[in-house]
Amino acid sequence: MSNLNLNVNGTVHSVDVTDDTPLLWVLRDTLGLIGTKYGCGIGECGACTVLRNGVAVKSCRLPLKSVGTAKITTIEGLATSGKLTAVQQAWCKLDVAQCGYCQGGQILCATALLTATPKPTDQDIDEAMSGNFCRCATYTRVRQAIHAAAGSTPAISP
Amino acid sequence: MSSASPSPAPTLDRRSFLKVSALAGGGLLVGTYFRFGSSTAMAQTLPAASGTFNPNVFISIAPSGAVTLIAPNSEMGQGAKTALPMIIAEELDVSWDKVTITQGDLNPAYGRQSAVGSGSTPGNYGPLRQAGATARAMLIEAAAQTWNVPARDCTTENGTVIHQASGRRLTYGELAAKAATLPVPTDVALKDPKDFKLLGTRVPGVDNEKIVTGQALYGIDQRLPGMVYAAYVKCPVFGGKAGDANLDEVKKLPGVLDAFVLNGITGLTSGVAVVADSTWHAFKAAEKLKVQWDQGPGVTQSSVDMAKQAESLGKAAPAPALPSGVKAVEAAYHYPFLAHATLEPQNCTALFKGGVMEMWCPSQVPGSGQRLVTQGLGLAAHDVVVHVTRLGGGFGRRGSNEFSLEVATIAKKMEGTPVKLTWSREHDFAHDNYRSNGWHFLQGGVDGAGQLVALHDSFVKMTGGPGDMAGGGFPFNAVPGSQVQSSKLTGSVPTGYWRAPGDNGNTWATQSFVDELAHAAGRDPLDFTLGLLAAVPGADSPGGPAGGRGGRGGGFAPPKMVTVLKLATEKAGWGKKLPRGQGQGLAVTHTNNAYVAIVADVTVSPQGVLKIQKLTAAVDAGQIINLSSAEAQVQGAMLDGLSAAWFQKITIEGGAAAQANFNDYPVLRMENSPPAVEVHFIKSLAPPTGLGEPGLPAAAPAVCNAIFAATGKRIRTLPFTDTDLKWA
Numbered sequence: 056m057s058n059l060n061l062n063v064n065g066t067v068h069s070v071d072v073t074d075d076t077p078l079l080w081v082l083r084d085t086l087g088l089i090g091t092k093y094g095c096g097i098g099e100c101g102a103c104t105v106l107r108n109g110v111a112v113k114s115c116r117l118p119l120k121s122v123g124t125a126k127i128t129t130i131e132g133l134a135t136s137g138k139l140t141a142v143q144q145a146w147c148k149l150d151v152a153q154c155g156y157c158q159g160g161q162i163l164c165a166t167a168l169l170t171a172t173p174k175p176t177d178q179d180i181d182e183a184m185s186g187n188f189c190r191c192a193t194y195t196r197v198r199q200a201i202h203a204a205a206g207s208t209p210a211i212s213p
Numbered sequence: 214m215s216s217a218s219p220s221p222a223p224t225l226d227r228r229s230f231l232k233v234s235a236l237a238g239g240g241l242l243v244g245t246y247f248r249f250g251s252s253t254a255m256a257q258t259l260p261a262a263s264g265t266f267n268p269n270v271f272i273s274i275a276p277s278g279a280v281t282l283i284a285p286n287s288e289m290g291q292g293a294k295t296a297l298p299m300i301i302a303e304e305l306d307v308s309w310d311k312v313t314i315t316q317g318d319l320n321p322a323y324g325r326q327s328a329v330g331s332g333s334t335p336g337n338y339g340p341l342r343q344a345g346a347t348a349r350a351m352l353i354e355a356a357a358q359t360w361n362v363p364a365r366d367c368t369t370e371n372g373t374v375i376h377q378a379s380g381r382r383l384t385y386g387e388l389a390a391k392a393a394t395l396p397v398p399t400d401v402a403l404k405d406p407k408d409f410k411l412l413g414t415r416v417p418g419v420d421n422e423k424i425v426t427g428q429a430l431y432g433i434d435q436r437l438p439g440m441v442y443a444a445y446v447k448c449p450v451f452g453g454k455a456g457d458a459n460l461d462e463v464k465k466l467p468g469v470l471d472a473f474v475l476n477g478i479t480g481l482t483s484g485v486a487v488v489a490d491s492t493w494h495a496f497k498a499a500e501k502l503k504v505q506w507d508q509g510p511g512v513t514q515s516s517v518d519m520a521k522q523a524e525s526l527g528k529a530a531p532a533p534a535l536p537s538g539v540k541a542v543e544a545a546y547h548y549p550f551l552a553h554a555t556l557e558p559q560n561c562t563a564l565f566k567g568g569v570m571e572m573w574c575p576s577q578v579p580g581s582g583q584r585l586v587t588q589g590l591g592l593a594a595h596d597v598v599v600h601v602t603r604l605g606g607g608f609g610r611r612g613s614n615e616f617s618l619e620v621a622t623i624a625k626k627m628e629g630t631p632v633k634l635t636w637s638r639e640h641d642f643a644h645d646n647y648r649s650n651g652w653h654f655l656q657g658g659v660d661g662a663g664q665l666v667a668l669h670d671s672f673v674k675m676t677g678g679p680g681d682m683a684g685g686g687f688p689f690n691a692v693p694g695s696q697v698q699s700s701k702l703t704g705s706v707p708t709g710y711w712r713a714p715g716d717n718g719n720t721w722a723t724q725s726f727v728d729e730l731a732h733a734a735g736r737d738p739l740d741f742t743l744g745l746l747a748a749v750p751g752a753d754s755p756g757g758p759a760g761g762r763g764g765r766g767g768g769f770a771p772p773k774m775v776t777v778l779k780l781a782t783e784k785a786g787w788g789k790k791l792p793r794g795q796g797q798g799l800a801v802t803h804t805n806n807a808y809v810a811i812v813a814d815v816t817v818s819p820q821g822v823l824k825i826q827k828l829t830a831a832v833d834a835g836q837i838i839n840l841s842s843a844e845a846q847v848q849g850a851m852l853d854g855l856s857a858a859w860f861q862k863i864t865i866e867g868g869a870a871a872q873a874n875f876n877d878y879p880v881l882r883m884e885n886s887p888p889a890v891e892v893h894f895i896k897s898l899a900p901p902t903g904l905g906e907p908g909l910p911a912a913a914p915a916v917c918n919a920i921f922a923a924t925g926k927r928i929r930t931l932p933f934t935d936t937d938l939k940w941a
Contacts, residue, residue, distance in 0.1 A: 073467050073494070080493035084442065089434040090427015092605070093492070094556050095638045099875040102556055130427030143425040150417040150841045153849055154290030155424035156556045156605030162425055181884040188875075190556040190606045191290045192852030194886035196845065 059119055063088065064132025070119070078114040078122055079103045082129060090130035090159045101187030104160035105129050111167040113186070130159035133166065142166050145204040153191035160187050165201050174205050259283060259315065266389035268348040268397060270322045271301055271341065278372065278386030280305075281313045285323035286333040287577055288316070288420070289607030290849075291905040292842030293333045295419045297341060299838055300334075303411045304345030304404060306369040307385065314419045319579040319599035326601075327578040329612045329710065331805035331903025334838055338901055342403050348392075350401040355392040356383050406836055406898040415841035420603065430603040432575030435562040437631035441470055442492045444499035445619045445634055447484035448506045449643050450868040451514070452705035455483045456505035463487060463501055468494030471627070472502075478622055480589040482615065482644075486623050492635050499637070511705035512868040516549070516650070519702055519865070523547075523652040523673040530698040532656035532669035539658040539666055542733045546655065546722035548931040549862035551648035551711055552870070552878060557605020558641040561616040563624035564631040570597045570621050575604040575611060582614030586621045597621075608853070609710035613646050639873045646709025647863055647870075649675040650702075653722040663734035665745065668695040670723070676701040678708030680715040687769060687803060688727055691745040706865055712853060716804045716910035721858065721931070724800035724914035728921065738799055738918065739782050746771045746778070769803050773833050776895060777801070777810040781831035784893055785812035791922070794819065794940070798918025800911040807907035808833040808895075811851065813915040817923045819941035823933065825855065825916060827889040830908060835899040843904050847892040850908030856881030858913035859933045 058071045063086060070085050082088040082105070094102030096115050103115040106128035133140055139147070142165050152158045161184070168175055168183035175183065180201055189197065259273035259281055266274040273281040282301050288294035298314050317323050325336040349369055356374035357364040360381055367376050372385045406412075423430055448454060460472045468490040476483040485504055489495035527545070535541050561582075562573040570592055576582045579599045586597050604611055620634035636644070651674040658667030668689055672682045682697045689695040711717060731741035746752060752771040778801055782788075787797060794817055801810045814827040828851050837843045860879040864871045872878045892908075917928045924940040 072491075075497075076491075076493050080491055084491040084493070087436060088427070089429050089436070092431075092556070093433065093558070093635070095875050096496075097638075097874050097876060100556060100880075130425075134426055139422070139425065146425045147417060147421040150415070150421065150845065152290070152418060152421060152424045153292075153842075153845060154288075154556070154604060154606045155418075155420065156431060158424050159427045177888065184883040188880040188882045190554065190608075190853075190880060192849045192856060192881060192886070193845065194852065194881075194883050195848050195890045197883070198886075 057120060060124075061119070061122060061127065062124065063127045064129060072119060074118070074120060076119050078105070078117040078119055078127070081119055082114065088129050088131055092156055092159065094157070100157070101160045101164065102157050104163045104187060106163055106167060109167060109170055111164045128163070130163060133162065140166065142169065142200070142204045145200040149196050149200045149203060151193050151196040151200050153193055157187060157189045161189065161197055165197070165204070168201070169205055175201065264390040264393070266348070266352075266385075266392045268351055268392070269344050270320070271344045272305065272348050274348070274385050274389045274392075276386050276389050278311070278384050279313065280307050280311060280372065280385065281315055283317040283323065284314050285317045285326055285337065286328045287326070287575075287579065287601045287604055289328060289577060289604035289611065291328065291333070291607070291846060292418065292839055293328060295416055296334060296838040296842060297337055298419075299411055299416060300338060300341040301345040303409055304342045305349050307372040309411055309416060311372060316601055316603075318601055319583060326580060327612070328607065329577050329609065331807075331906045334901050334903050335806070343401070346401045346403050347397060350398050351392045351395050352385050352388050354395055355388040359383065359388070359391065413837045413840060416839045417841060431557050431605045432562065432573060432602040433557050433560045433605065433635060435573045435602065435633060437562065437564060440562070440631040440633055441488050441490065441627065442495045443489075443620065443623050443632050443634040444487045444495040444637065444640075445484050445623070446487070446499050446502055446504065446640070447482050447644055448504075448508060450506065450508040450512045451707060452511040453506045453508040455485055456507055458485050458502055458504040463498050466494070466498045466501060469498045472498070473626065475622055478589050478618070480585050481618050481622055488623065488627065488632065495635070496637050508868065509705070514704050514706060514865050514868045516864040516866070519650065519704070520547070522702055526700040526702070527652050527654040527671045527673045530671040530700065532667070532671075532696075535658040535667055539660050540733060542657045542659060542730055544655050544726055544729055544927075544929060546653040546725065546929045548651050548718040548721065549864065550650045550706065551857055551861055552642055552645045552863050552872070553606075553608045553610030553711060554642070554875070554878060554880070555604070555606030555608060555610050558638055559610070559616045559636040560634055561620040562631065562633040563620045565621070565624045565628050568596055570624065571600070572598065572617060572621065573600045573602050574614070574617055575602045576614050576617065577604065577607045577609070577611040578614065581612070582617035585614055585618040589618045590621055590625055608712045609714065610645065612710050638875070642863075642873050642878065643870050645863075645870070646678070646707045648711035648717060649678050649680045649708040651680065651718045651722070653719070653726075655722070655726045657726065657730045657733075659730060659734045663736050665692055665730055665734070668692040670697045671700070672697060672719075673700045673702060675706060675708050676703050679710055680708070680718065682715070682719055687749065687774070687801070688723060688745050690750065690769070691748040705868070712850070713804050713906040713909045716802055717854065717857070720800070720802045720804070720910035721913045721917070724802070724911060725917050725927070725929070728798065728914070728918040729927065732921075737788070739778070739787055742778060742799070742801065743775060746775050773808045774801055774803065774810070777808045777831040777833050780893055780895065781810035781812050781829050784831065784891060785814065785827070785829035787812060794923055796919040796922030796924070798915045798920070798922055800914035800918060802907065802910040804907040804910050806902040807904065809847075809907050809911050811911040811915040813912070813919040815916060815919040815923055817920060817938050817940065819939065821938035821940065823920065823938060825885070825887040827891070828887050828912065828915070829891045829893070831893045831895065832907065833895040833897060834904050834907065835897050835901040837894055838901055840894075843894065844892045846904040847908035848890045850906060851890065851912040852881055852886060854909040854912040855916060858916070858931050859885070862932055
């Protein structure tokens with residue numbers, strides 16, 4: 056067991072868990088931040104994506120002790136003062152989600168992409184989003200929403 | 214969702230139940246799960262304060278004007294939580310942006326709560342229109358009495374009753390208290406669908422903002438004070454049973470609170486439960502379990518043996534000899550077992566307290582989960598309270614509810630402590646109710662004029678589960694004397710409903726074979742398919758059902774199929790001359806009463822790399838409820854069908870599933886998703902079909918037919934990745 060300080064969504068939490076516990080389960084079971092989802096546990100699906108210092112990482116295989124003092128942002132911490140980000144707004148407006156289970160991870164991944172590449176091409180989107188699959192296959196609208204959030208002209212159906 | 218914290222007893226007037234019974238013409242109301250007395254568990258109900266108008270269990274209108282509507286069916290991404298209340302709101306005539314939606318818990322007063330078979334919308338369309346129209350009629354009557362004018366002189370607009378002649382207006386909120394005192398009419402007029410204002414428009418999902426901010430919605434997100442976390446491990450070999458296990462050792466592992474073997478409970482697959490202080494500790498301890506499994510006879514099963522048995526069974530029913538001058542076309546098609554692989558693994562949460570089992574279930578059919586629990590544990594239905602959570606995907610998987618009984622059994626042993634059971638991904642792959650494998654040994658006969666004059670299918674699948682061939686379906690109904698012979702493999706591999714059961718594999722085989730026959734006849738596949746549709750009995754009765762089935766969904770109207778086929782091919786620019794390595798393919802399906810035609814445009818590199826460039830679908834699904842989710846369902850269903858057909862198979866080795874996680878069961882990703890996916894709906898005022906499934910079956914054959922056009926390579930085994938598409 057280790058006692059560690061964890062900086063999540065701007066708040067430092069003191070947590071006491073077994074050393075091998077991945078960040079995912081500390082977020083979900085210890086801190087109650089259930090927006091980060093369990094999908095596969097092997098880093099294949101992307102449902103557990105969080106931002107570590109602004110970079111998208113998969114939390115299901117990230118041992119807590121390797122997080123250190125990094126700033127973790129979960130889907131709950133993306134909107135500040137109740138105002139949705141441009142990415143979240145685009146997701147709502149274009150009605151991207153079907154079941155919605157993967158979408159927190161998709162949104163965080165898209166956020167990291169747009170931070171690094173403000174006007175991504177379709178190829179940029181393919182590369183950046185390839186680690187997050189969607190079982191409902193909402194890819195058509197995910198792509199549209201990323202373009203919309205980037206301020207490009209999205210190909211919205213009439 | 215409701216929490217387990219003590220709540221005041223519900224004040225819902227029992228009179229309102231009698232009202233809904235009258236409204237539905239009886240038979241709808243068979244009981245209620247709302248508990249009274251000492252239990253703290255109770256189902257979600259509508260606001261029912263003094264002065265509130267609750268004309269039926271779906272609608273509550275407060276004096277403030279706040280309108281709350283019940284979404285009776287579970288939401289798994291198919292859009293039911295938005296679409297079903299839209300139907301009520303249309304007839305009630307309220308502004309959508311003023312309405313609050315509440316997910317209904319399991320309650321027989323809500324009618325059809327199973328979300329399977331693309332049935333939520335068609336099954337609830339009539340009753341929910343009635344519910345809305347009845348409330349509107351009562352509000353009009355309340356206003357008419359207030360003004361002392363005839364009700365027929367009053368109309369409604371966005372939650373207000375208006376007396377046309379005098380221009381007087383009263384809002385629904387102002388009328389709620391009076392309307393609540395009126396008798397419920399039994400024969401109200403419904404709107405003419407051509408006057409619909411809300412239905413058919415694009416309405417974003419009601420939970421969108423919660424989804425993009427990570428709010429608790431799903432079964433796996435349930436958290437209760439003092440909750441413990443469970444894993445339940447079953448024998449990897451189907452039909453196996455648990456014997457002794459190293460329970461003492463496992464109980465000493467970090468965070469483990471208890472571990473026990475469960476056997477002999479009706480409906481429960483035997484296994485070993487581990488209860489811990491976190492999901493992670495439960496998973497880790499479950500991995501350390503050493504169980505003496507009685508594997509049973511199922512251990513000898515394998516996909517390799519099944520293929521051999523299928524071939525011998527299939528070929529034991531040969532096609533009749535063809536007349537001279539008729540060219541025989543023969544082909545064998547095979548599709549494998551598939552897992553559902555919902556991204557939210559199976560899970561369920563339960564608290565057993567004071568004789569009541571309160572449950573939070575991500576279920577497509579919560580009523581059958583409740584039945585499993587009542588039968589397995591000897592509880593009365595009114596002592597099993599089921600809250601319905603959002604589902605992280607369904608695809609048919611959550612129509613079976615074994616997780617409900619698993620967690621309830623554990624919770625009963627841990628009386629007073631809430632228990633959340635989560636299946637690991639590996640357990641979810643190992644214990645699915647798989648889409649059955651299938652084999653089609655097909656023979657067609659093409660005459661000198663290029664006409665299909667004989668068609669024979671010898672079809673083999675696992676016994677049990679859905680997916681049998683409809684012998685009278687298209688294209689068999691286009692060929693007099695055609696035959697479908699079915700044979701079954703026996704075994705203990707559990708099979709179940711997987712999105713568009715039957716059609717998801719059979720349509721791929723038959724629509725690929727139609728394309729083979731068109732090429733053998735030297736005809737364009739569109740022209741050939743139109744010719745077949747013209748030969749179906751009833752082909753000239755516009756819109757009327759002809760005999761036989763065109764897939765799952767009853768009466769088949771060939772003219773409707775012709776319409777979608779012509780629209781899809783027109784929109785896709787069918788018939789383009791394309792260089793080698795590029796191709797177009799088409800396929801059609803009649804699934805769950807909807808008509809779908811799909812054209813695929815693909816490229817295949819000389820090295821065999823497939824890229825789907827565009828999918829163009831035309832769909833006749835009757836009246837569209839929510840255009841946004843209708844379009845999304847067809848887009849997603851097409852891509853789901855392609856994800857499975859392109860990449861996925863479950864193989865059985867040693868009586869168990871060989872694939873354990875997404876690293877060996879790939880899912881379609883962004884880079885494989887076509888850049889263009891178009892969906893065109895036929896404008897229709899006919900009653901709606903569902904749309905969760907119809908978009909799926911024709912996608913894979915359209916792509917396979919396009920691959921053939923591009924490369925001359927015919928895919929006859931799924932997934933595509935088992936075929937080398939290199940052409941130069």
